[in-house]
Amino acid sequence: xxxxxxxxxxxxxxxxxxxxxxxxxxxxxxxxxxxxxxxxxxxxxxxxxxxxxxxxxxxxxxxxxxxxxxxxxxxxxxxxxxxxxxxxxxxxxxxxxxxxxxxxx
Numbered sequence: 001x002x003x004x005x006x007x008x009x010x011x012x013x014x015x016x017x018x019x020x021x022x023x024x025x026x027x028x029x030x031x032x033x034x035x036x037x038x039x040x041x042x043x044x045x046x047x048x049x050x051x052x053x054x055x056x057x058x059x060x061x062x063x064x065x066x067x068x069x070x071x072x073x074x075x076x077x078x079x080x081x082x083x084x085x086x087x088x089x090x091x092x093x094x095x096x097x098x099x100x101x102x103x104x105x
Contacts, residue, residue: 023059030054033065037078048074 017024031054036047052065067075 018057018060018062019064020062021057021060023057025058026055027058028053028055031065035075042078045078048078 016026018026031052033050033052034047035050036042037045048071050067050071052067054063054065056063
């Protein structure tokens with residue numbers, strides 16, 4: 001990963017470049033994210049609501065966020081009977097690219 005170093009008031013912070021375009025023009029935002037489970041059998045189930053900080057690349061739009069372990073439990077429970085991630089990627093109608101490695105999934 002490439003990055004830069006920035007000094008603010010005697011305190012040094014690392015600025016990580018965008019994983020997709022390698023740009024440094026990024027900003028942090030707060031967002032409400034409602035994750036819904038796939039499949040008609042789960043259509044009436046409520047989603048999992050998360051309040052997260054997003055890091056958005058203002059050059060290409062690539063966005064990343066972290067889900068804390070405590071918030072992963074409802075996702076794990078809700079997705080156990082659904083389609084696995086590898087099945088979903090294979091069945092997707094468009095090609096998906098791994099932004100870290102630049103490889104097709």
